[in-house]
Amino acid sequence: MHRFSVLLSPPPGFQLRGFKGFPSYSIVMETLESEDPDLVAVRRSGRIQTDFSVRPIKMEGESLTLDVTAFTEEVALALSSAILEGAIRTRWGDFEILRVRMEEIDPDAILSSSRPIRKFSVKFETPTFFRPKGGVRGGIFIPIPLPDRMLISLHRTWNRYLGPMEDEMEREDFHRWLESWGVVISGHNVRTIKVNDGDKFAVGFVGWANFSANPAYEDPGYLRKVDALLRFGEIANVGGLRSKGFGVISYGKGGSGRTRKMRAVVQHTAAIE
Numbered sequence: 001m002h003r004f005s006v007l008l009s010p011p012p013g014f015q016l017r018g019f020k021g022f023p024s025y026s027i028v029m030e031t032l033e034s035e036d037p038d039l040v041a042v043r044r045s046g047r048i049q050t051d052f053s054v055r056p057i058k059m060e061g062e063s064l065t066l067d068v069t070a071f072t073e074e075v076a077l078a079l080s081s082a083i084l085e086g087a088i089r090t091r092w093g094d095f096e097i098l099r100v101r102m103e104e105i106d107p108d109a110i111l112s113s114s115r116p117i118r119k120f121s122v123k124f125e126t127p128t129f130f131r132p133k134g135g136v137r138g139g140i141f142i143p144i145p146l147p148d149r150m151l152i153s154l155h156r157t158w159n160r161y162l163g164p165m166e167d168e169m170e171r172e173d174f175h176r177w178l179e180s181w182g183v184v185i186s187g188h189n190v191r192t193i194k195v196n197d198g199d200k201f202a203v204g205f206v207g208w209a210n211f212s213a214n215p216a217y218e219d220p221g222y223l224r225k226v227d228a229l230l231r232f233g234e235i236a237n238v239g240g241l242r243s244k245g246f247g248v249i250s251y252g253k254g255g256s257g258r259t260r261k262m263r264a265v266v267q268h269t270a271a272i273e
Contacts, residue, residue: 147185
């Protein structure tokens, strides 16, 4: 898994409108298309799961920052190729690349440094929603910080792209523990936001929530996984529409409603100017 932070000079006349995660998504998709149109076709068809996440684009004076996490080598290589060309070509024009920071995330290091976490807080910086358990139809959004939905979402993303944390039986036991309120919400201050995306919309929540381990079901091994998953979530986002800048979180220990940024373990960092 690789994380890219790219400082760009936008083309003349470029303007940001609406939710700033959408232009991040568009720039990444058009970068993939410029490298290989099949990369975009298969992702738009829904035949594969989203294999990248973005943060909303940030303006910094005359430049902007694109922050992308690539879960697969396919996306990472396409982005790397565009970066080496010195520009990202889109329908808005060419974005000149001014500076690049790339980190290779080591999941084994995240796991080995995780600790049982009994109280923690999460700040939901961009709209976040979760999907219900399988089998529910109707495009249902869950705009509530339910701990089982949040952690199972992260766990599935980890297992899909970083390799399995455990065998299948242990995975099912972990999910049952979460669904039995192994982690409980102890306080929150969130509000819901409706975000329009063309003729579609999504409803998510922003704010903060405190969580605690349920002492009746406390399991240090599972609580170490919770710590690792939340640190992963700071890199990968959580919930639905990660690829469009939803689900950006900050994770803090202590459950005070205030988060301090947890540093992910990186295997290699490279900067290009």
